[in-house]
Amino acid sequence: MASIVTLNTVGVADRASEDLVGPRGARPARAFSRRNIFLYGTLFVVALYYLLPLYVMVVTSLKGMPEIRVGNIFSPPLEITFEPWVKAWATACTGLNCDGLSRGFWNSVRITIPSVVLSIAIASVNGYALANWRFKGANVFFTILIIGAFIPYQVMLYPIVIILREIGLYGSLTGLVLVHSVFGMPILTLLFRNYFSSVPEELFKAARVDGAGFWGIYFKIMLPMSLPIFVVALILQVTGIWNDFLFGVVYTRPETYPMTVQLNNIVNSVQGVKEYNVNMAATLLTGLVPLIVYFASGKLFVRGIAAGAVKG
Amino acid sequence: MTSVSIKKLYLSFGEVEVLKDLELEIEKGEFLVLLGSSGCGKSTLLNCIAGLLDITDGQILINGRNVTWEQPKDRGIGMVFQSYALYPQMTVEGNLAFGLKNARVPKDEIDRRIARAAAILHIEPLLKRKPAQLSGGQRQRVAIGRALVRDVDVFLFDEPLSNLDAKLRAELRVEIKRLHQQLANTTMIYVTHDQIEAMTLADRIAIMRSGAIQQLADPHTIYNKPVNKYVAGFIGSPGINFMDGELKLNGSPAFRAGETRIGLERYAFSGNGPRQGPVTFGIRPEHVFMDRAAAEQPFRAEVGVEVVEPMGADTLVWSRLDGHELRFRVDGQVPVRKGERVQIGFDPARASIFDAETEMRL
Numbered sequence: 001m002a003s004i005v006t007l008n009t010v011g012v013a014d015r016a017s018e019d020l021v022g023p024r025g026a027r028p029a030r031a032f033s034r035r036n037i038f039l040y041g042t043l044f045v046v047a048l049y050y051l052l053p054l055y056v057m058v059v060t061s062l063k064g065m066p067e068i069r070v071g072n073i074f075s076p077p078l079e080i081t082f083e084p085w086v087k088a089w090a091t092a093c094t095g096l097n098c099d100g101l102s103r104g105f106w107n108s109v110r111i112t113i114p115s116v117v118l119s120i121a122i123a124s125v126n127g128y129a130l131a132n133w134r135f136k137g138a139n140v141f142f143t144i145l146i147i148g149a150f151i152p153y154q155v156m157l158y159p160i161v162i163i164l165r166e167i168g169l170y171g172s173l174t175g176l177v178l179v180h181s182v183f184g185m186p187i188l189t190l191l192f193r194n195y196f197s198s199v200p201e202e203l204f205k206a207a208r209v210d211g212a213g214f215w216g217i218y219f220k221i222m223l224p225m226s227l228p229i230f231v232v233a234l235i236l237q238v239t240g241i242w243n244d245f246l247f248g249v250v251y252t253r254p255e256t257y258p259m260t261v262q263l264n265n266i267v268n269s270v271q272g273v274k275e276y277n278v279n280m281a282a283t284l285l286t287g288l289v290p291l292i293v294y295f296a297s298g299k300l301f302v303r304g305i306a307a308g309a310v311k312g
Numbered sequence: 313m314t315s316v317s318i319k320k321l322y323l324s325f326g327e328v329e330v331l332k333d334l335e336l337e338i339e340k341g342e343f344l345v346l347l348g349s350s351g352c353g354k355s356t357l358l359n360c361i362a363g364l365l366d367i368t369d370g371q372i373l374i375n376g377r378n379v380t381w382e383q384p385k386d387r388g389i390g391m392v393f394q395s396y397a398l399y400p401q402m403t404v405e406g407n408l409a410f411g412l413k414n415a416r417v418p419k420d421e422i423d424r425r426i427a428r429a430a431a432i433l434h435i436e437p438l439l440k441r442k443p444a445q446l447s448g449g450q451r452q453r454v455a456i457g458r459a460l461v462r463d464v465d466v467f468l469f470d471e472p473l474s475n476l477d478a479k480l481r482a483e484l485r486v487e488i489k490r491l492h493q494q495l496a497n498t499t500m501i502y503v504t505h506d507q508i509e510a511m512t513l514a515d516r517i518a519i520m521r522s523g524a525i526q527q528l529a530d531p532h533t534i535y536n537k538p539v540n541k542y543v544a545g546f547i548g549s550p551g552i553n554f555m556d557g558e559l560k561l562n563g564s565p566a567f568r569a570g571e572t573r574i575g576l577e578r579y580a581f582s583g584n585g586p587r588q589g590p591v592t593f594g595i596r597p598e599h600v601f602m603d604r605a606a607a608e609q610p611f612r613a614e615v616g617v618e619v620v621e622p623m624g625a626d627t628l629v630w631s632r633l634d635g636h637e638l639r640f641r642v643d644g645q646v647p648v649r650k651g652e653r654v655q656i657g658f659d660p661a662r663a664s665i666f667d668a669e670t671e672m673r674l
Contacts, residue, residue, distance in 0.1 A: 200395050200397060202393040202394070202395050202397035202470075203395075203397045203399070205359075205362075205364050205384075205391070205393065205397065206391065206393060206397035206398075206399075206455075206458070207399070207410075208364060208383075208384050208385070209362060209364075209384045209385065209389065209390070209391045209411070210385065210410050210411030210414055210458070210462075211383075211384075211385030211411055211414035211415050212410070212414050216414060220399075220410070221399055224401040225400055225401055
């Protein structure tokens with residue numbers, strides 16, 4: 001090792017001792033070039049544009065109503081109060097009951113977790129079968145599934161109401177979980193199929209020679225090497241289902257409303273004064289879950305998006 | 313005893329016939345190489361033998377047992393792939409054990425077999441590593457080990473060295489040959505497009521083209537007595553020289569192309585010939601001699617040197633004989649310059665003559 005270091009230094013010294021005229025080595029980079037100013041300026045403005053509403057929401061949710069009535073929406077709170085947050089969570093009135101967003105939160109949790117687990121479990125097996133076990137009619141099946149993604153939800157709303165009523169699940173959380181799982185199927189299956197297609201076919205062949213069957217290959221070979229794509233699917237589904245409003249309002253009853261529907265009921269209530277601080281706090285509370293999911297899995301999400309580059 | 317036998321094998325993907333009426337008998341302990349350019353069906357044939365592709369018609373027998381409908385794991389084969397196909401999330405040990413665990417082999421037996429395979433392939437220090445931490449050569453060794461632990465009679469290699477650099481390829485090639493010598497009674501079927509690998513490894517070579525076997529013979533025969541023009545052109549680097557002309561049979565047989573007359577008294581005609589008419593005459597560059605060595609050859613001519621390609625050990629000279637391109641190889645130490653006129657000569661007994669129409673050897 002030592003000799004290499006000496007060699008290198010000697011090399012550098014040699015090069016320095018030669019007199020070269022004109023530009024040499026790497027081109028110097030200027031910190032304040034026009035390009036940099038333009039680039040960072042644009043990024044700053046765009047960031048500001050997106051962050052400003054969030055700032056207003058946070059600031060407003062920490063103010064009391066008298067301070068809000070003064071009207072300076074950009075000024076920071078003179079007196080920080082967490083009362084709006086407590087009220088939004090525990091005592092705000094939606095329709096008949098006055099127990100705040102907490103009820104909706106737990107409903108949403110009970111909707112999201114089973115829907116996400118169920119849809120990802122089924123879609124990943126679908127995608128695996130479509131990518132690796134070329135059965136007869138696989139392409140037809142796949143095409144039908146993809147067409148499903150292009151049919152507007154509005155068209156299917158009422159037929160699904162009837163279906164759920166007939167099987168006795170209308171208005172229940174189970175019914176909504178079922179609807180979410182079905183509607184997640186086309187895009188998730190596409191996602192998994194494309195991911196599993198990028199896994200080298202020889203790996204699959206080797207596993208077959210080694211005597212692994214359909215489930216053996218899925219659980220022991222495919223699953224352990226597909227963490228990134230599962231994270232992508234997880235984020236897609238958690239945010240999608242958590243933020244859903246349409247299915248929530250159509251397929252549930254007031255006592256099983258998800259958080260988004262309750263939020264709407266709080267914010268849009270027509271009686272009494274508009275409590276902006278409570279509304280802002282309620283909105284922030286509702287958006288907290290997707291936000292946490294993004295922060296917790298951001299790195300994996302990017303890896304999953306670039307999953308085509310993952311090699312065995 | 314026959315190890316693998318393929319009878320009347322047909323395979324089509326929809327309208328496309330990939331393999332047609334293929335017959336192949338492979339002896340126990342034989343090293344058979346399937347050689348051909350890409351798209352000739354050689355890998356497809358291997359996949360059929362492995363059971364990874366369902367065949368359209370015909371039978372496949374391994375050790376006398378009809379395995380046509382059996383799963384890959386039940387056929388008594390081990391397979392090595394071009395891209396290694398190691399399970400990335402398992403250690404080397406896990407990779408080797410995977411097939412045995414699936415077959416519910418007892419734990420101590422698994423350990424025993426892994427230890428034996430690791431010793432044969434010199435991968436003992438790597439057992440705890442993941443495939444990502446291995447070099448290309450080490451990965452392919454592990455892939456061979458995965459076939460080895462299965463304790464099978466038939467090894468299938470699907471271009472196993474194509475992803476390696478030239479030096480490693482040569483090293484591993486010898487190792488595969490050693491492995492074959494070490495494992496008596498193990499049949500190896502090896503797919504490649506590299507003729508050097510085919511010539512060095514094979515007991516017999518099957519040259520394939522568009523789903524059919526062109527010639528199945530030992531490397532010596534394939535090289536010296538190619539059965540048709542395609543095989544002659546495919547084997548050998550630099551490629552064989554072809555000259556179009558006439559075969560004359562009045563008096564002693566001779567090949568004529570323009571002014572050139574090559575006497576064929578010493579040429580051993582195959583069952584197809586001799587037949588008067590248009591033919592293609594082929595002579596390998598390494599069988600053409602120059603200067604003093606040329607003087608002893610039955611056929612001699614004077615040619616002009618057009619291009620010289622020195623390759624170190626020998627030099628490839630491009631010239632022209634009666635309008636036909638003629639390449640020949642001379643010792644690397646002999647000085648040859650462009651524009652010189654040199655004496656060349658060869659023995660027509662070493663040539664190959666093909667019918668111009670059927671392209672079969674005469």
